[in-house]
Amino acid sequence: MPPRSDASPSVQDSSALARGLAILDCLLRAARPLTLAEIAQATQLPSSTAHRQLQLLEQLGRTYRDAAGRHCAGAATLAPLPLDHPLNLLRRDATDVLRQLQSQFSATAVLTVFLGHQRLVIEAITGQHAIAPYIGTQAHAPLHCSVSGKLLLSTLDAAARAQLLGPSPYAARTAATLTSRKALEAQLERIARERLAVNLEENVEGICAQGVLVSTAAGQAIGALALTGASALFSPELRAAMLPVLTRNANLLGASLSAHAVARLLAA
Numbered sequence: 001m002p003p004r005s006d007a008s009p010s011v012q013d014s015s016a017l018a019r020g021l022a023i024l025d026c027l028l029r030a031a032r033p034l035t036l037a038e039i040a041q042a043t044q045l046p047s048s049t050a051h052r053q054l055q056l057l058e059q060l061g062r063t064y065r066d067a068a069g070r071h072c073a074g075a076a077t078l079a080p081l082p083l084d085h086p087l088n089l090l091r092r093d094a095t096d097v098l099r100q101l102q103s104q105f106s107a108t109a110v111l112t113v114f115l116g117h118q119r120l121v122i123e124a125i126t127g128q129h130a131i132a133p134y135i136g137t138q139a140h141a142p143l144h145c146s147v148s149g150k151l152l153l154s155t156l157d158a159a160a161r162a163q164l165l166g167p168s169p170y171a172a173r174t175a176a177t178l179t180s181r182k183a184l185e186a187q188l189e190r191i192a193r194e195r196l197a198v199n200l201e202e203n204v205e206g207i208c209a210q211g212v213l214v215s216t217a218a219g220q221a222i223g224a225l226a227l228t229g230a231s232a233l234f235s236p237e238l239r240a241a242m243l244p245v246l247t248r249n250a251n252l253l254g255a256s257l258s259a260h261a262v263a264r265l266l267a268a
Helices: 016-030 036-043 047-059 086-105 147-154 158-165 181-194 236-254 257-267
Strands: 063-065 071-073 108-115 118-125 196-200 207-215 221-230
Touching: 016 036, 016 047, 016 063, 016 071, 036 047, 047 063, 086 108, 086 118, 086 221, 086 236, 086 257, 108 147, 108 257, 118 147, 118 221, 147 158, 147 181, 147 196, 147 207, 147 221, 158 181, 181 196, 196 236, 207 236, 221 236, 221 257
Parallel strands: none
Antiparallel strands: 063 071, 108 118, 108 221, 196 207, 207 221
């Protein structure tokens, strides 16, 4: 049975657009061909509705059917961005940087771009340690207890932060999570000055992270460069060793033509 996504649109009383997106999301998450019955079950759509949507999606080139008649995500769904899109250019520029970081520190190296208040993972090179955190294409870890979230919050004013975070106390994911607005604001002010954020088992026990802002030469923050992995990889001494390497590579990425192209995309 294909996995259902809690993030998918509610399709019982939604528009045709939402139903079509729910089907595409189902196909992407399944990562294999699906029958009509499987899609209808996963999206909770009537078979007749799912069939009509799939016909339209196939006509638009968003899906296709294999030799057995099962439905698959099409090329335009799997890779919607052109190869020369700024995000793809930045991904290619970042790959070697992330590989070097992963090789040097054994942790998972991640580059995230801030799309408004969303955090898109451009690329991740998974660490080889026995405990390697799962990295998806969009960061969903709570803003107040994740490195990318804290770095994003540090670029916003107090009113915007409050709107995103909601009322305190914030949800405690572990005993180390900051739940007080006052304590979090103090930390965010420091992060804004130092451009450095850490997560010391604040989101998941046994997992830590450290990251820095990636900004263009003009000072526009476009994302975060981070290392994450088992807590044993993030002793004070190892974090101190990571910092100059992260900072140097973040500066290199921020100075790249691809980063400036992304900055123009975000400012458009």
